[in-house]
Amino acid sequence: MAVLRSLAAVRAAPGLWWRAARESLGLRGRCPGRGYSVDAAQSPPTFGFLLDIDGVLVRGHRVIPAALEAFRRLVNAHGQLRVPVVFVTNAGNILQHSKAQELSALLGFKVEPDQVILSHSPMKLFSQYHNKRMLVSGQGPVVENARVLGFENVVTVDELRMAFPVLDMVDLQRRPKTTPLLRNDFPAIEGVLLLGEPVRWETSLQLIIDVLLSNGNPGTGLATAPYPHLPVLASNMDLLWMAEAKMPRFGHGTFLLCLETIYQKLTGKELKYEGLMGKPSVLTYQYAEDLIQQQAERRGWAAPIQKLYAVGDNPMSDVYGANLFHKYLQMAKHGGAEERGASGLWKQRPSATQSCASILVCTGVYNPKGPEPTRPTQEAEAAPFHGHRDFSFSPGLMEASHIVNDVNEAVQLVFHKEGWAL
Numbered sequence: 001m002a003v004l005r006s007l008a009a010v011r012a013a014p015g016l017w018w019r020a021a022r023e024s025l026g027l028r029g030r031c032p033g034r035g036y037s038v039d040a041a042q043s044p045p046t047f048g049f050l051l052d053i054d055g056v057l058v059r060g061h062r063v064i065p066a067a068l069e070a071f072r073r074l075v076n077a078h079g080q081l082r083v084p085v086v087f088v089t090n091a092g093n094i095l096q097h098s099k100a101q102e103l104s105a106l107l108g109f110k111v112e113p114d115q116v117i118l119s120h121s122p123m124k125l126f127s128q129y130h131n132k133r134m135l136v137s138g139q140g141p142v143v144e145n146a147r148v149l150g151f152e153n154v155v156t157v158d159e160l161r162m163a164f165p166v167l168d169m170v171d172l173q174r175r176p177k178t179t180p181l182l183r184n185d186f187p188a189i190e191g192v193l194l195l196g197e198p199v200r201w202e203t204s205l206q207l208i209i210d211v212l213l214s215n216g217n218p219g220t221g222l223a224t225a226p227y228p229h230l231p232v233l234a235s236n237m238d239l240l241w242m243a244e245a246k247m248p249r250f251g252h253g254t255f256l257l258c259l260e261t262i263y264q265k266l267t268g269k270e271l272k273y274e275g276l277m278g279k280p281s282v283l284t285y286q287y288a289e290d291l292i293q294q295q296a297e298r299r300g301w302a303a304p305i306q307k308l309y310a311v312g313d314n315p316m317s318d319v320y321g322a323n324l325f326h327k328y329l330q331m332a333k334h335g336g337a338e339e340r341g342a343s344g345l346w347k348q349r350p351s352a353t354q355s356c357a358s359i360l361v362c363t364g365v366y367n368p369k370g371p372e373p374t375r376p377t378q379e380a381e382a383a384p385f386h387g388h389r390d391f392s393f394s395p396g397l398m399e400a401s402h403i404v405n406d407v408n409e410a411v412q413l414v415f416h417k418e419g420w421a422l
Contacts, residue, residue, distance in 0.1 A: 047307040047418055048084035048292040049074075049411075050285070050322070050356075053103070054091065055313030055364015056407050060244040063106040064363050066406035073411050073422055075109050082420075084295040084305060085115065086288050090236040090251070090278045090317060092119040092196035093140035096148070114291060119252075119278030120195050120235035122287045123149045126275055129191055129231060135160060135211055137204050138195035145195055155189060157204050160211075164219050167210055170202040182219055189216035191274075194234035194259075197252040204255075209262055212271075225267050233275040237388040238317050242364040253388055260389060276390060279312075280321025282328050289325075289353050304352030307418075311410045313364025315398050316387045322358035323397045329353060359410045360400035368403070 051057065057067040076082050087103060094102075096113045103111040130150040136142050137157055146154045161168045163186050165176045189211050198204040210218040212232075213225045238251035263271040277283055289308065296305050310325075312318020333354070362368050385393045404410050415422055 044301045044303045045083040045296070045418075046303045046305060047309060047414065048086070048296070048305050049414070050086055050088045050288050050292075050308055050310040051407070052279075052310075052312035052314070052318050052364075053087055053089040053099075055242040055366075056311055056361055057087075057103070058106060059242060059364070062244065064406065066363065066408040067107065069408040070406075070411045071107050071109060073408070073415065079109050080299075081109075084292045084299070084301075086117060086291050086295070087111070087115055088117045088279065088284065088288050088310070090119040090238045090241070092145070092236050092252070092278070093138055093142075094118070095141050095144060096121070115295070117284065117288055117291065118145075118235075119284075120145065120149060122277045122281070122283050123151075123193075123233060123235065123275065125283070125287075126150075126233060129233065129274075132190040132231075133187055133216075134191045134193045134233075135189045135208065136193040136195060137198050137208060139197070139199050142195055146193060151193065154193065157198065157207050160189075160207050160218065161203060167207055167218060168203050170206070171200075184219070186217075186219060189218075189230070191231040191233065194232065194252070194256070196236055197250070197255045201255060201258065205259055205262060208259060209266065212263065213266070227267070227269050228272060231274040232271065234273055234277075236278040237276065237280070237391075238278075238314065239386045239388075240314075240365060242313060248365055253386075256388070273390070276388070279314075279317040280324055280387075280391060282321075282325055285310075285321060285325035285328075285356065289351065293352070306352055306354045308353060308356040309359055309410070309414045310356055311359045311361060311407055313361050313366050315360060315366055315400070316385075319358045319360055319400045320387065320391070320394075320397045322356050323399070323401075326356040326358075327397075329356060357401040359402045359404060359413065361404055361406050361410060363406050 057064060074081055074083065074085065087099075089099070091099070096116050096118055099116045099118065100111045100113040103116070127150060131152055133153045133155065134146070134151055135157065136146050136151070136154045138145070142156060143154055163183055165180055169175055192208055192211060194208075207218065212229045214220055214222055215226045216230055234252075234256060236252035237256065239253040239257070240248035241251045242248050260271045263269070279285075292305055292308065308322075308325075310318060310322035312322070329351075332351070360366055387393065402410075402413060404413060412422060414420075
């Protein structure tokens with residue numbers, strides 16, 4: 001079992017780290033058939049769903065037909081969910097309520113904002129950085145997203161570029177025509193917030209590196225780069241994601257790979273993260289678990305939610321993350337893991353969750369005809385490991401509990417296992 005260098009990527013939260021368990025993860029199955037028939041009377045749910053969005057429910061702006069079938073099973077005649085559902089996406093360049101509205105329109109029922117977890121949602125827990133002056137990178141409503149998360153003093157990459165125009169030199173059309181006066185009135189930046197992939201990668205990479213090498217004062221130069229560097233919080237480690245194109249597209253994980261490589265090349269040292277979240281981070285699954293339990297309580301379902309079923313299309317983020325969380329639950333049950341969040345400032349309510357099963361669908365990144373992911377040093381035709389640097393390769397964590405064709409089959413499978421009528 002490979003040892004993870006960063007299990008939830010909250011370095012300030014030692015209570016989240018645990019030693020990897022040695023047990024295997026349960027049985028796998030491939031593509032069960034449709035049409036399960038269950039006669040058992042419906043009872044209050046003791047299970048819930050963690051649903052990925054891209055590649056599971058939608059491809060770009062197009063809803064996957066199986067998703068509509070799945071929600072005809074999940075939603076009752078009154079338009080209410082029959083079981084608790086949380087949408088867990090590694091997207092982050094959108095507001096939470098906007099994503100809920102988008103899903104509502106696509107799926108045909110009311111999705112509440114607190115049912116949606118974006119990749120950066122757990123950053124709300126990092127209150128020790130909320131009053132720091134943070135450089136924020138991403139696109140879309142980055143400032144509003146940062147403020148919703150609790151960050152009170154943010155500077156965008158564009159604002160930094162306007163303050164120091166000589167820093168952005170790749171695009172000849174954007175270079176200043178005259179040499180501007182150097183500014184000495186720009187307050188120092190105290191950290192970096194990476195919410196999602198930016199539009200102009202060369203500009204963001206250059207200015208983020210400048211901030212890290214100058215200790216937050218990019219208008220000056222330092223003889224020696226400080227180390228440890230300023231705190232960096234990042235979300236969404238997906239190297240690839242699936243949209244309308246036939247092949248996967250670059251995700252924020254690709255941007256992080258570029259940033260890490262440049263920093264390593266320039267300094268000879270490793271870029272460190274104070275927080276690294278989104279799937280497969282355990283902190284993201286803890287956050288989702290808490291929302292599932294709250295949802296069940298609001299609906300008046302007295303029975304505790306004991307089982308979670310995580311449905312996704314990406315073996316590295318969805319399957320790896322669900323299996324990692326399952327191992328965490330097993331360790332916590334036996335007293336081997338503490339349930340603490342960022343700097344011990346967040347603690348879950350006593351958890352009734354006993355398991356988290358991973359269900360992989362074939363409508364997105366995962367290709368059932370492709371090679372199985374394995375160590376890059378093995379056979380040449382084997383697929384390379386697409387996980388983030390801080391999540392070491394572990395074959396067992398890449399193995400889904402179940403593999404099905406689509407999300408509708410995933411719902412049927414779970415209802416069958418739980419003895420629920422379809």
